[in-house]
Amino acid sequence: MNQAKRILVTSALPYANGPLHIGHLAGAYLSADVYVRFQRLMGKDIVFICGSDENGAAITIKALKEKKHPKEIVDKYHELFKQAFSGIGVSFDYYHRTSAQLHHETSQEIFRELYKSGKFEEKTTEQYYDTKANQFLADRYIKGTCPNCDYADAYGDQCENCGSSLSPTELINPISTLTGDAPVLKTTTHWYLPLDKDEDWLREWITQGTIDGKEHHLASDWKSHVVGQCKSWLDGGLLPRAMTRDLDWGVDVPQEIPGSEGKKLYVWMDAPIGYISSTKAWAQENGKDWKDYWQSEDSKLVHFVGKDNIVFHCIIFPSILKALDNYVLPTNVPANQFMNLEGNKISTSKNWAIWVNEYLADLPGKEDELRYFMVKAMPEQKDSEFTWKGFQEAINNELVNNLANFINRVIVLTNKYYEGKIPEFDDSLMICGSDNTEDISFLDNELLRLFDDLNDYSHHIRAYEFRAALNKMMEISSKGNQILQFNEPWKTIKTDEELVKTVMFLCIQYGAALSVAIRPFLPKASENLRALLNLPALKEEGELVEMMDKLALGEYLIESGHQINEAKHLFSRIEDDLVDAQISKLNASKVAANTDSTSDNPIKENIIFDDFSKIDFRTATVLEAEKVPKADKLLKLTLDLGFEKRTVVSGIAEQYKPEEVIGKQVTIVANLAPRKIRGVESQGMILMAENQSGKLSFISPEKGWEEGTVVR
């Protein structure tokens, strides 16, 4: 692929119904920010675009629950996002929002264009409608009895008990989770994008990197898990996807299109178009043309996303862009995997997370520290793990002991020996190089080595290998420490002052190089280091490429005679009590979420005694138990009710081994209509108590009672 003239970088639009946590940062924002800052330092024309995703059903539902207008919800999170991003130093060129007028117009325009050029298929289907809530119901908002296993709380798309995937119309006795009413079927018409027709070119584009045989990108540059995931989708066969929904919060389908009333654009269409509208907003305010970035062959588009977003950015959005004809397709989608936290998955609903806004408040001035560890533990190829202990160790061992210490040594010595004025020196003197104590080298050689390291570092970032680049950066700092150690200026100063000048001059060049090289990862520390060295602040306008040119030509980064400032620590140690406090805070929040169980399981509607007395509860003892083949969760139990024996299938296999339950006394519903589950007829249902974390416990008579006793 030819060198692109300009680069457009996007980070996934955060959904405005919850705050930002470190997993988000690791997934799509820090990686993008490092990449963008680096390309700016290389003098590239690059634009970094993002914005809040503020449409869709989840926001209306949250608004309904909190008795607020959706606008209040999205405004709140939009502000929180902006604060979090600016606090942690994610340097968007433009941060937009999908509730903006410009976004609505842009989305409608694109919809109109696709509609006019006949890219949509119109289909009419029957869907469940909640007459009380006055809206169509997404599959997940419908519950009912599973037709396969009789499980009472199956969702409209899937039964969590038997694992079968369902469609809402298959459910027995469907119920709207919004109002608890039975929904009614109603016909509705939507516009579909026939993705099935895109399979061939998508496969060629993703696996070969070509479009109609013409080179688009290097397929080997894409991450294996991204390509693998896409192939999996393609091999499974793509289906036409609806691009519209029956919603009341989002972008209207353009009015002039017949049947548009009450229809909104679906998120898959709406959200990625947010990238385009955000670019437009940026262009308007900066006197640029957005089309240069979206409709020009010599522009490169890179989407930074988490792994859950791969399908949108590699299949659905490219299909939309391709259908529009004149738009560029992404050159790469360097998706990251997930970051776990202290051994568990990050979970918003379980409140198991480090919230970015809280981090900024709890550890003020430690933004670069978080950035450093986030990159160090970035889930580039596989899931990774954040631990506070690991965070503390990385910061203390690497940022404080190595990097900050090297800088401090150089600055203290320069001040001590030369009153902070970079000395004149003799470049013909031989010094110890960074690679070996025995190896004697000239200063110019050492500066070429520094160039090589910076070059490696650059290659890593261009290849989206941020962790490798971070290692390289620390390697440069280590080499600085080695040069000091091998040459021991604090000793040599007593015997050979001229040699010390050459060594110190070299170390100062290392410091200057680091002040630029750390910039993408550690913007604040970079700023502080520039100030210590009394160098002009970085504008991220080609400073790195200029510096590397100088090194390649044998020029110096700081000249003799330049005056630097007094030493000041770049980073300070993170003490035990700080991380201990954060760990307790995390554990406390988990407990709080666990005890708050009534919110998820509200008490059901009242029933009358007659309803209750219809159910025949009995005690029973488990005689035999065996696993149901090809089912993870099911045990086939033989129960003794005293007057008869029965077979009951129960979804407890994940927590109980067959041999553990034999002999246990349980309570069952004895008059539940029999139902076949995985080919076995189940004659009843065992009662289990389930806690917040999904753990099960039998409901057994307190005293060993005889079998078949009535329970009431």
Next chain:
RNA sequence: UGCGAGGUAGUGUAAUUGGCAACAUCGGAGGCUCAUAUCCUCCAGGAUGUCGGUUCGAAUCCGGCCUUCGCAACCA
């Protein structure tokens, strides 16, 4: 069940096309004293999840198994 990505020193990660298993940290020993008890050197630590196959040679290629994560509601 199927599909995709993983499984490598205690921990976190590397290893272009098969060719001496590398780096950081932790642990042990030594050196230095400019520096935030920091830095530098050396040592130790591994049947590369498991079983089998191809090969002169396998972490790498092939097959079986075990295991972790993910697979279009929300969520990076």
